[in-house]
Amino acid sequence: MNAPTTPPPVRTEFDVVGTTPIRQDGFEKVTGAARFGDDIHLPGMLHGKMLRSPHPHARIVSIDTSKAEALKGVRTVITGADMPTLSATVVAAGEGGEVNMQDIADNCIARDKVFYDGHVVAAVAADNPHIAEAACALIEVEYELLTPVLNVHDAVADGAPVLHEDYTPGAFLFPTQKALPNAGRLFMEHGDVDATFEQCDFVVEREFTTKAVHQGYIEPHVTTAVWTSEDTLTIHTSTQGAFAIRDFMASFMNMSLSKIKVVPLEIGGGFGGKDVVYIDSLAAVMAKRTGRPVKIFMSRSEVLRGTGPSPETYIKVKLGCNKEGQLLAADLYLLFEAGAYPGGPIAPGTMCALTRYNIPNVRLDGYDVFLNKPKMKPYRAPGATQANFAAESALVDLAEAAGIDPIDMRLTNALKPGDMMPMGFPCPPLGSIEMLNAIKNHPHYKAPLEGENRGRGVSYAFWFGAGLGSSAEIRCNSDGTINLTTGSADLSGTRTTLGMQAAEELGVDFALISTNVGDTDSVGYTFQSVGSRTTFATGIAVISACNKLIAEMKKRDGMEWVVEAADVDYAKGVFTLKSDPSKTQAFAEVCAKADHTGGPIIADASEFPEGVGFQIAANIVDVEVDVETGKVEILRFSALQDVGKAVHPDFVEGQMQGGSVQGIGWALNEEYFYDDKGTLRNPTLLDYRMPTSLDVPNIDCTILETPNPGHPYGIRGVGEVPIVPPPAAIRDAIKNAIGVSLTDLPMKPGNVLKAIWEQKGKA
Amino acid sequence: MSKTHVTTTVNGDEVEFLVEPRQSLLEVLRDELQLTGTKEGCNDGNCGACSVVFDGTLVASCCVLGVEAEGKEVETIEGMASPEGLHPLQQAFLEETGMQCGICTPGFLISSKELLKAKPNPSEEEIRFWLANNLCRCTGYDKIVKAVQKAAAVMEEA
Numbered sequence: 001m002n003a004p005t006t007p008p009p010v011r012t013e014f015d016v017v018g019t020t021p022i023r024q025d026g027f028e029k030v031t032g033a034a035r036f037g038d039d040i041h042l043p044g045m046l047h048g049k050m051l052r053s054p055h056p057h058a059r060i061v062s063i064d065t066s067k068a069e070a071l072k073g074v075r076t077v078i079t080g081a082d083m084p085t086l087s088a089t090v091v092a093a094g095e096g097g098e099v100n101m102q103d104i105a106d107n108c109i110a111r112d113k114v115f116y117d118g119h120v121v122a123a124v125a126a127d128n129p130h131i132a133e134a135a136c137a138l139i140e141v142e143y144e145l146l147t148p149v150l151n152v153h154d155a156v157a158d159g160a161p162v163l164h165e166d167y168t169p170g171a172f173l174f175p176t177q178k179a180l181p182n183a184g185r186l187f188m189e190h191g192d193v194d195a196t197f198e199q200c201d202f203v204v205e206r207e208f209t210t211k212a213v214h215q216g217y218i219e220p221h222v223t224t225a226v227w228t229s230e231d232t233l234t235i236h237t238s239t240q241g242a243f244a245i246r247d248f249m250a251s252f253m254n255m256s257l258s259k260i261k262v263v264p265l266e267i268g269g270g271f272g273g274k275d276v277v278y279i280d281s282l283a284a285v286m287a288k289r290t291g292r293p294v295k296i297f298m299s300r301s302e303v304l305r306g307t308g309p310s311p312e313t314y315i316k317v318k319l320g321c322n323k324e325g326q327l328l329a330a331d332l333y334l335l336f337e338a339g340a341y342p343g344g345p346i347a348p349g350t351m352c353a354l355t356r357y358n359i360p361n362v363r364l365d366g367y368d369v370f371l372n373k374p375k376m377k378p379y380r381a382p383g384a385t386q387a388n389f390a391a392e393s394a395l396v397d398l399a400e401a402a403g404i405d406p407i408d409m410r411l412t413n414a415l416k417p418g419d420m421m422p423m424g425f426p427c428p429p430l431g432s433i434e435m436l437n438a439i440k441n442h443p444h445y446k447a448p449l450e451g452e453n454r455g456r457g458v459s460y461a462f463w464f465g466a467g468l469g470s471s472a473e474i475r476c477n478s479d480g481t482i483n484l485t486t487g488s489a490d491l492s493g494t495r496t497t498l499g500m501q502a503a504e505e506l507g508v509d510f511a512l513i514s515t516n517v518g519d520t521d522s523v524g525y526t527f528q529s530v531g532s533r534t535t536f537a538t539g540i541a542v543i544s545a546c547n548k549l550i551a552e553m554k555k556r557d558g559m560e561w562v563v564e565a566a567d568v569d570y571a572k573g574v575f576t577l578k579s580d581p582s583k584t585q586a587f588a589e590v591c592a593k594a595d596h597t598g599g600p601i602i603a604d605a606s607e608f609p610e611g612v613g614f615q616i617a618a619n620i621v622d623v624e625v626d627v628e629t630g631k632v633e634i635l636r637f638s639a640l641q642d643v644g645k646a647v648h649p650d651f652v653e654g655q656m657q658g659g660s661v662q663g664i665g666w667a668l669n670e671e672y673f674y675d676d677k678g679t680l681r682n683p684t685l686l687d688y689r690m691p692t693s694l695d696v697p698n699i700d701c702t703i704l705e706t707p708n709p710g711h712p713y714g715i716r717g718v719g720e721v722p723i724v725p726p727p728a729a730i731r732d733a734i735k736n737a738i739g740v741s742l743t744d745l746p747m748k749p750g751n752v753l754k755a756i757w758e759q760k761g762k763a
Numbered sequence: 764m765s766k767t768h769v770t771t772t773v774n775g776d777e778v779e780f781l782v783e784p785r786q787s788l789l790e791v792l793r794d795e796l797q798l799t800g801t802k803e804g805c806n807d808g809n810c811g812a813c814s815v816v817f818d819g820t821l822v823a824s825c826c827v828l829g830v831e832a833e834g835k836e837v838e839t840i841e842g843m844a845s846p847e848g849l850h851p852l853q854q855a856f857l858e859e860t861g862m863q864c865g866i867c868t869p870g871f872l873i874s875s876k877e878l879l880k881a882k883p884n885p886s887e888e889e890i891r892f893w894l895a896n897n898l899c900r901c902t903g904y905d906k907i908v909k910a911v912q913k914a915a916a917v918m919e920e921a
Contacts, residue, residue, distance in 0.1 A: 022857045029865030030853040032800015032840035036866055039799040130764075130785055216900045218804040218812055219866040268802070268866025269900050300805040492863035492901060650860040650906070657903030658863060685809035685898065692895040693904040698887075 010707040010714040015572075016504040017713055020650045023496040024514065025266075036266040037222035037238030038297050045224065046075055046125040048283055048296035049132035051139050052306065053114035053121050056150070056372035056678030057161070058143035060112060060121060067138040068124055073131040076289040077139065079122045080111035083285060087254045090168050098175070100168035101251045103341040107375045108252070108281050114143070115163060115340035116374050117679045118305025125286040125294045148372040148678040152314050152335035155182040155371045163340070163370045170342035170368040172382070173464070174351060184338075184368040186347050188422070191361030196329035200320030202402040207316050208390040210727075210745040211671035212309040212337065215379045216662070216690050219268020220303045225283035226293035232259045233284055238267040240275040240489050241528025246520045248277040253284055263519040270491050271662070272378030273308045275528040301683035309672055310379035311337035311344050315353075315390035325404040327413045329361040330354055332391070336383065337376055338368040344376035348464065349383020353391045355422060356432065356462035356616065357413040362422070372678050378530065380659060381463040381720035385666060385727060389745060392459045392728035397741060406732075410460055411436050428613055431642040431706030435616055436460065438704060444620045444638040454624045454635065455737025459728035465612040465717035466531025467710075470538035471524025472545045473604040474502065476553075478595075480588025482508070484545075485518040486538050487526025492655065492719070494534040497647040501539045501713065505546035507572035508587055524606050532717025535647055536708075537609050543712055544605035553590050556597040560585075611710015615721035617641040619660070619729035625737045630753030632668055632734060638700040639725075644708040644716030652718055657699040659722025665691045667727035669746050771832040773798065774842025782829035788822075789813045791829035792839060800840035800869045804898065811897030814870040815839050821877040821896075840869035843876065851921070852876055852914040861910030863901030870897050875911045884915055 028034035065077040089102040109120045122139050126132035147161045154160055162181045169176045169184035176184030197203055223237040233255065239245050242262040250257045267274060279296040287294040298306070318331040332353055338344035350366035379385075399406040414432040421427050439445055439458055449456050472486045484502050488494055499515035526538065554565040557575045561568070561583060569576045575590060577583035594601050622636040639656045646652040669689055673681040682688045707714025731742050734752065740759045744751050766781040773796065780795045789806070792798045792815070801824055804810035808823040815824045816838035843850045852875050855861065862868045871894065878885060878893040885893070890911050891904070899907060 020860075023860075025865070026857045026862070027849075029862055029868050030849065030856050030872060031844055032798075032869045034865055035799070036802070038793075038803065041794070041797065130783070217864070217866075218810055218898060218900055219802070219864070220804070266866075267864060268804075269864045271900070297803075300807070300810075493860075651863075654860055654863055654902055654906055657905045658901045659903075661903035662900070684807055685805045686807070690898055690900065692898065693891040693908065694895040696904060698905045698908075699903050 010709055011712055014504060016500045016510050017645060017647050018649065020648055021496065021500070021510050023493050024499065025490065025495055034266045036219055036268050040224050040236050040265065042224060042226060042293040045293040045295055046127065046290060047129040047132050048123055048125045048286055048294050049129060049136050050120045050282065050302065051122040051136040052302065053110065053119045054117065055114060055143055055145055056117045056148040057146040058114050059146060060110060060114065061142040061144050063122060064140040065122060067140070068135040071131065071135045071138060073127040074135045075125045076286050077122060077124050077135065078282065078285055080109045083109060083281065084252065084254045087251055098168055098171055099343065104248065104276060105252050105281065107341060108278055116372050118302070118374065120306065123282045123286060125290055149182065150372060150674060150678050152337055152369045152371065155369045156180055156335065156367060167342050170338055170344060170346065172343050172345055172347055174347035176347065176368045179367065182370045184342055186350050186366040187364070189363045193329050193331050193361045193363040196361040197318065197320045200328050201323045202398055203318065203320040204394055204398045204401055205318040206394045206397060206743060208393065208743050210313045210386045210389060212312040212373070213379070213666050213670045214304055214308045214688060215271035215273035215377070217269025217271060217273060220298040220300060221274065221278055221307060222295070222297045223280045223283050224293055224295040225280060225287040227287055234261045234263060235280050235284070236263045236265055237280060238265050238274065240267065240270040240491065240530055242489065242520050243487060243525050244275055244528045245277060245280060249280055249284065252277065252281040261519055261521045264489055264517050267489055267491055271380045272382060272530060275530055278307055300685060304683040304688055305680050306374055308377050309374060310382065311339065311376040313337065313386040315387065317390050317394040319394045319398045321398055321402055323402070325399065325402055325409045325412050327357055327359045330359045331363045332365065334366040334387065335369050336366065337373060338370050339373045339376040340370065341375045342368055342370060344368050345378055345383030349387040352384050352462055352464060353387035356415050356460060358415055358419050359413070373674070380662065380723040384461065384463050384724045385663065388459065388461050388724045389727040389731065393731050396732050407436055407440055407458060428611065429706055429709055430614055430616065431704050432616060434706060435618055435640060435642055435704060438640055438702060439618050439620060442620055442638060442702065444636060444700065449622055451624065453627055453737050454622065455733045455735065456620065456622050457729045457732025457736060458618065458620055459725040459732060460618045461616065461721055461724035463615045463721040463724060465615050465720065466533045467537050467609040467612050468527035468531065468533055469606060469608040470526045470541040471604065471606040472538060472541040473523055473602065474545045474549050476549070476591040476594065476601040478592055480512065480591045482513045484513055484515045484542065485523050486542065487518055487523045488534045488538040489529040490517055491529055493648065493651045494529065497535040497651060498538055498542050500647055501542050502546050505543045506550065524604065532615060532719040536612065536711055536715050536717045537607065539715060540609045540711060541605050541607040544607050545603045548603035548605055549601065552601055552603055556590055556601065557585055559597050609710060611708065613644060613708030613710045613716045615717055617721040617725055619725040621729045621733045623730060623733040623737055625734055625752065627738060627756060630749035630756065632730065632747060632752060634664065634697055637697055638702065639722060640702040640704065641722060642704040642706050642716065643718050644711065645705055645714040646703050647715060649703060652703055653701040655718045656701045656722045660699045660726055661691050661696050663723045663726025664696055664730070667730045667745060667747055669748050671746050767830050769830060769833045771834065772836045774839060784828065784830055786829045787825050788827040788829050788832055789824040791832070792824060798839050798841050802866055802869060804866070811874060812867050812870040814873040814897065816873060816877060821874060840873060843872060850876065851917040852911065855910040855914035855917065859906050859910035859913055861902070861907040867897060867899045871899065871907055878911065879915055879918060884919060
């Protein structure tokens with residue numbers, strides 16, 4: 001992560017940005033016409049299904065596919081041995097370190113060992129999905145069972161069964177170092193932590209645990225592979241990043257990037273879980289073997305067993321302050337599940353646990369722990385929700401010990417613009433003080449809360465967000481309308497927020513612009529829609545392309561007026577000759593004359609912005625606890641977030657509300673249940689229970705706008721941080737309601753009741 | 764596996780298809796009739812993405828067999844708009860941003876349509892109770908609830 005450079009001034013007056021037009025892809029989505037990943041039917045298409053391991057840790061002794069192959073309608077059966085040899089196994093991943101592509105390939109289909117319940121061991125392509133499923137049941141696999149490692153403490157203990165003889169340490173945002181047989185480590189320390197704790201007036205030490213939760217997108221993973229010639233492959237899929245899928249596939253299939261085309265279909269949710277290959281390579285190999293297109297659609301239980309989750313964690317926090325409430329020292333020890341292979345979200349979790357506060361003496365000791373569960377995936381501000389739950393909860397308990405209001409303690413210690421950040425550069429403009437004061441001044445915070453077993457809680461959260469590379473191409477049509485293509489998958493309405501930025505920059509009506517998501521053959525390389533980066537980073541590429549387009553159009557005007565482009569002004573859809581302002585041409589006129597001024601008018605741009613500006617959010621929540629059952633009901637919920645500049649305020653609210661409800665689910669009831677044999681016991685949406693409309697109240701939204709100088713309009717990333725504060729806020733509310741301090745997520749009735757009994761005794 | 768001939772009505776049109784006994788109505792709609800607006804999210808009746816109206820009853824089409832459609836009337840998302848324009852619910856979901864990724868949207872619209880038939884002027888609690896059949900992971904439900912309230916008001920006026 002680089003220090004931001006000095007940017008140009010941020011625009012403050014807008015015509016389009018800040019309005020709420022209806023999204024252009026909306027009509028298709030309310031009529032059922034939108035084509036999602038599973039809505040493609042190609043002639044001659046076969047259907048693939050996978051056989052998955054029932055064992056969490058085992059060596060594959062043999063696989064007999066003969067009975068499956070003999071079943072009528074089965075066209076091919078593959079195992080890990082049928083997959084191509086990778087072109088490169090360990091590849092550089094920017095400043096994040098190195099990524100072991102072989103790990104990701106092996107996660108798609110096991111070669112020698114299976115590492116979790118649900119690990120794919122074979123795949124079948126057949127005339128229909130029922131035959132493929134029946135064939136999977138006929139495959140005979142002999143396993144040599146190995147002792148599974150099922151929790152982080154066992155995994156890091158001396159003598160634990162070792163998952164990988166050797167490994168490439170995980171690298172997500174920041175690299176980890178090889179440390180233990182089953183864990184990579186991220187260690188950072190500044191100041192004298194141990195000595196400072198001795199001098200603190202108040203110190204709290206707490207242990208927290210959180211459970212694995214799934215991203216829970218309603219559309220399961222799906223892909224369709226078709227070979228358009230012997231050596232060219234097209235993948236139709238639903239993904240957060242078509243180019244990322246192309247990168248993985250080129251490595252896994254040992255092919256040139258130019259020979260693979262990834263066509264993104266509408267994506268039914270991702271939240272960090274749909275930016276990597278799981279099934280595309282299996283479909284591609286089976287399509288090659290059969291000479292026919294192959295579609296694979298995961299069942300919901302496959303989604304829950306084999307993809308996704310955000311890790312279970314153990315976090316020990318020690319925090320110390322003086323009498324004035326100034327934080328002096330912090331010591332965090334974090335064990336995050338990586339799952340079957342290195343590379344879980346330990347680094348961002350560790351790095352942003354305390355970033356929102358200035359603490360002079362800090363030790364961060366994080367472990368990326370390998371064990372026999374699925375390979376953990378990012379989930380909306382990866383790692384931050386777990387870390388925030390632990391750190392905010394400890395801070396609230398410290399404030400209580402010191403007799404200081406927790407919001408005042410946050411104000412005393414808040415990271416402000418200009419304060420040195422742990423990454424080694426001063427904090428850019430950030431509305432931290434404004435946010436904390438906004439909580440205090442919020443009507444919800446000021447409203448009285450009466451009634452037995454009711455309490456109010458608050459939490460405050462920080463997340464980095466990402467910049468990374470994006471491309472955009474803009475084309476004028478002869479009638480003055482505009483087509484805009486970017487490489488960013490649209491998860492939630494970003495075609496609209498990008499088109500709005502184009503309309504703003506071009507000074508034209510938003511209705512003139514049609515935005516689409518390009519395939520990998522039709523637009524420049526673009527990173528995945530991750531890190532809250534699409535409206536921010538791809539927006540910068542769009543604005544850049546618009547400025548190139550205006551420059552080109554000024555040149556066209558100049559030709560007609562026989563002047564240089566520099567002699568032409570442009571504002572709000574009208575070109576004006578500087579020397580004679582009576583001479584003007586409308587945007588559409590210049591478009592109409594393109595054939596006479598040099599041909600079609602187009603422009604493209606690629607950008608790799610650094611100034612992400614960071615995201616902060618806060619929650620105020622009221623709960624009522626049923627002390628007989630332990631059930632927590634949310635009475636009122638307010639979300640606050642600083643978004644820099646809200647491009648489409650309704651969409652921003654939607655992100656805040658959606659993230660809050662995911663955070664509420666994480667806080668109160670979502671969790672993966674593994675039994676002691678390592679089998680996932682709740683792989684359905686009945687038993688993996690996500691919040692319904694009846695479980696949550698309206699989420700009231702307060703949007704703050706502290707411009708981010710890293711974007712011409714001041715935009716910050718929006719999508720991720722809303723999920724971060726809810727668990728800590730709800731924990732604080734429960735504590736204020738019944739005087740019981742919870743330390744374990746989810747705060748389901750059983751856990752709440754247990755804490756009541758432990759801390760207050762049975763009634 | 765031998766197939767059964769089924770004649771049914773989908774969105775007012777009589778259709779015929781051949782179906783294996785093990786195929787669900789959802790599979791028939793999507794794969795045999797190419798009506799892909801009805802979505803599969805879980806295939807066990809827990810997410811509501813495949814909601815359709817089956818002889819006047821709101822059902823999860825993944826939990827109905829294709830052969831059961833013989834002689835029945837099925838309403839799907841593809842039949843919700845008319846040549847005159849969008850259904851007020853569809854319009855309200857657009858105006859109130861009652862969607863993000865859109866995969867659950869057809870199910871919510873079908874479910875909401877049946878709600879407003881049963882209760883033309885539902886309270887927020889009644890809307891939340893009824894729509895608890897349908898999972899949405901993107902929106903947090905608030906804007907969906909507001910869209911249904913808006914559509915109810917529009918339909919009341921009409």
